[in-house]
Amino acid sequence: MRVLVHIEHETGVIEDTAFELIAIARSLGGEVEALVMGAEPEALAGQLGAADRVVAIADPALETYLPDAHGVALQAAIRERNPDLVLLSYSTAGLDMAAPAAHACGLPLICHAVELRQDGSALDVRSQTYGGKLVASSRVPIPAIAMATPGAARAEDGRLDGIRPVETVALPPGSAGAIRLVESLAPETGGVDLTQAERIVCAGRAIGGTDKLAVVEELAGLLKAEVAGSRPVIDAGWLPKSRQVGKSGVTVKPRLYLMAGVSGAPEHLEGMRDSELIVALNTDESAPIFAKAHYGAVCDMFDVLPKLAARLKDS
């Protein structure tokens, strides 16, 4: 089995998820090829010692991420290297590039993968589905493309410095131009840096509106904690973007993550799963967050949070 792993990097830093993919590829046995694209991708090769080989696509058009140029580069690498499995991360680039590659190369695509095992000429893949409420088992014939959920493996298991042979693939002419970068936007800071917070109280969609936020804010005040929100809370405009935890927000690792009315979708877990103490309140006993939290209670947050606040006030 030969696995081509897409290595995502941003301003010269390889994403942890890329090392997770290498770890998954390693666990399948066989050969691992790390595919890096960029203006000068060879510069990153020395960090890809856990792969057997580096496949580099160097082109000025690949300097910053663009869905069309990077997508075509991926397809060129697949055609040239003919892997049994292509691994991408469930990221924006993964979402953009995996389907067109599957379409162009006539390969099956399996998404939200958290576990892959080879069984003869197929892969047995377990995927998270229905917002993390169910697990799906699929038998995927190889060759195939898989998109893995961040956190499916440990980055440490795929991280190793070392020089590996580098093969180059050319970007086909005319691949870029229909999509242009207008401007890169840094994360919105808005006066708070949740990544440094020791304690966080996170409100989910169930908070229902800004008028109800007081419940969470009071508790956070008493705990000397920062207030955070899940994506729907930010989308609704109830909290600023700088307070969003998760895939498209910040990744936090506080000593306390107290969350109420958050279901625990994989995209939220991605941003807080390494917190030291996770306490979750949710009215739905089948909420996926209860598989991840350290302490949980099936209850109405609007009943319990004020009572907890009262106790903190008294102590």
Next chain:
Amino acid sequence: MKIAVTLRLTPDLTEELELTEDGRDIDREWIGLVLNEFDDQALEQAVLLKEAAGAEVTALAIDGEGVERLLRTALARGADAVRRIPADDAPSSARALTPLYAAAVREIGADLVLAGVLATDDLHGELAPFLAAELGWRQASAVSDVRIEDGDVVVRQEYSGGRAAQLALTLPAVVGLQTASQPPRYVAGSKLRDLLKVEVPEMAVDAAPAATGIEPATLALPDRGAGAEMIEGSADQIAERLHAILVERDMA
């Protein structure tokens, strides 16, 4: 400009999901269906674009239970036209249905398609990038703002860590919407009632579902592993125990 929006009903995930006996699907008999939250955002963004730049918005859905009502809601929210696409034994995978959507998009002559970035029950890839590949158009996913500027579509694409970029795509293009630039508007019940008798036209397309290359998956409840230590009791008792846990760790 003509904009097509694809809409799909998905199970309400705040309910408990039960499986069919063979484990190939969830039991759909009682489960509530809601508009996929990302499609909801796509619809809003389409109507916002229409209001800002002028456009004709057509909402498309593969026919099925609840779809007429869904599309009437789309009209109430500002879509100019709606179409049900009939499909026998419609597979649920977006990849499989891509040829049907592509045929519909061509038929209405859209220059821009807005689709929700994903549906949580789709394992074989997302609609926006498959549709773009099928049509040979540009595509960007995980988008949280869409504008029309000098004939291009300019989107805000989001990445991990809160980073983002403004990208300009030449039309025609497909955009996978995560969030509209404003929260979806609320439609009054009276407005919906006015539309009760409006006919939702069918649009048969000359296309068949594509193969995904993967047999339907077997579903199971996740293994909770150790899972959380659950705190039982009344609200008072739960608060008391939580307080004790925080005191124990020097956090209260």
